[in-house]
Amino acid sequence: MVGTEKQFATTTTYIKGDANYDFLKCFRRIVLLKKHRGCGSIKIVPNAVPPWILTECTPAFLEEFWTCAAIIADYFYTFFPHDSIHMQQMWLDLLDKHFFPAARLPHNCSVRVAELRCTHAQAFTEQLHEYSDFMNLLLRSVGIPAEPLVTLEGVMEPTVTGADYGRFRSDITAWEQFLMKDSPGFGVDDKDxxxxxxxxxxxxxxxxxxxxxxxxxxxxxxxxxxxxxxxxxxxxxxxxxxxxxxxxxxxxxxxxxxxxxxxxxxxxxxxxxxxxxxxxxxxxxxxxxxxxxxxxxxxxxxxxxxxxxxxxxxxxxxxxxxxxxxxxxxxxxxxxxxxxxxxxxxxxPDIDPEVFDKMFDDWDLPPELGGEPYDLCS
Structure with a gap:
């Protein structure tokens, strides 16, 4: 890998065996997925019946989408374990902010236009969830974490459950979405x-x-x-x-x-x-x-x-x-x-935090109240 120094070390080229990726070209390719001419869309048409028009995805868009998916998967398997933390986060941001959003409408079930979906939507979402599962399995195989690192959000499950977990961010666990500083996986605006x-x-x-x-x-x-x-x-x-x-x-x-x-x-x-x-x-x-x-x-x-x-x-x-x-x-x-x-x-100064750290270690009920330790963690 060859890097250039700016404010931080940026990996510009990834080379290993037959794999050879220019990061800037990959970045642009993935970012532009959402603006691809063949990307399906729903347009609202006032005073029309029905008040919307569905344009389905073209084969060219689907081919480009899955080509980008292959590039991302290859990066995760071949280069992610050895890359810098900064570059790892940039690739994860590409997933969260650009790749997965390009797979949304009209492939998910929108509350307002639930009936409008591409004819290939069911197969597409199933393949996308399989792709997400594959990447997590792939990462575990190279010794990354046991917790899923890639979290697919914004596209409904193949079987609609009625549950919607909002905006989740890849690379952190389910609890960390909410309980880390500033709740990075909770994307509701302050006004809402x-x-x-x-x-x-x-x-x-x-x-x-x-x-x-x-x-x-x-x-x-x-x-x-x-x-x-x-x-x-x-x-x-x-x-x-x-x-x-x-x-x-x-x-x-x-x-x-x-x-x-x-x-x-x-x-x-x-x-x-x-x-x-x-x-x-x-x-x-x-x-x-x-x-x-x-x-x-x-x-x-x-x-x-x-x-x-x-x-x-x-x-x-x-x-x-x-x-x-x-x-x-x-x-x-x-x-x-x-x-x-x-x-x-x-x-x-009169409080010793270490005392409170251990306050439950030996907490037993008196014999007349049960005689056994009351396990707060059971």
């Missing part, structure tokens, strides 16, 4: 975020702030642990009714995901937690399915949504998570954290 309890104005005198958007699945986990902790408080109260205050104090201080809260973390950072949900019809908004996707378990190739539903049927004494504000929206939490201010004393 609804704060039902209002938005707290944060004045931290110019401190750097980071934001994460906690998804519905994480709220379900938090809710489960709150319920378990309350069960412990109930056991204590039942054993000694004079300790009613234990249950009362827990109810007064337990985290309420439907309300705003402001507190200082153990390391001296201000955290603001606010209930939020995206406008359902906004771009990149995650959406939850309405009702079971496969109640009869008849699908030959069920996705994660159907698998989750099937497992839920046989979970004894397990209730589905219901948000305190209802399930009509995709409820989330926006957590804004101020970076530590090094000009102040920082965290409370």
């Amino acid at each position: 975020k609804v704060y039902p309890k209002g938005k707290i104005k944060i004045d931290d005198q110019g401190k750097t702030q980071t934001v994460v958007h906690v998804p519905r699945g994480a709220l379900a986990i938090v809710s489960t642990y709150i319920e378990r902790l309350r069960e412990i408080m109930e056991l204590i109260y039942e054993d000694d009714p004079k300790r009613r205050h234990v249950l009362r104090d827990f109810d007064n201080t337990a985290f309420d995901m439907s309300q705003q809260s402001i507190y200082t973390s153990l390391d001296g950072r201000k955290l603001v937690v606010e209930p939020m949900y995206p406008v359902p019809n906004s771009a990149n908004a995650p959406k939850q399915p309405r009702g079971p996707a496969d109640p009869g378990e008849l699908l030959r190739n069920p996705g994660l949504q159907q698998l989750d539903e099937s497992i839920g049927k046989y979970m004894i004494e397990k209730r589905p998570f219901i948000h305190p504000d209802g399930d009509d929206q995709f409820h989330m939490l926006t957590v804004t954290r101020s970076e530590r201010d090094t000009t102040t004393l920082g965290p409370d």
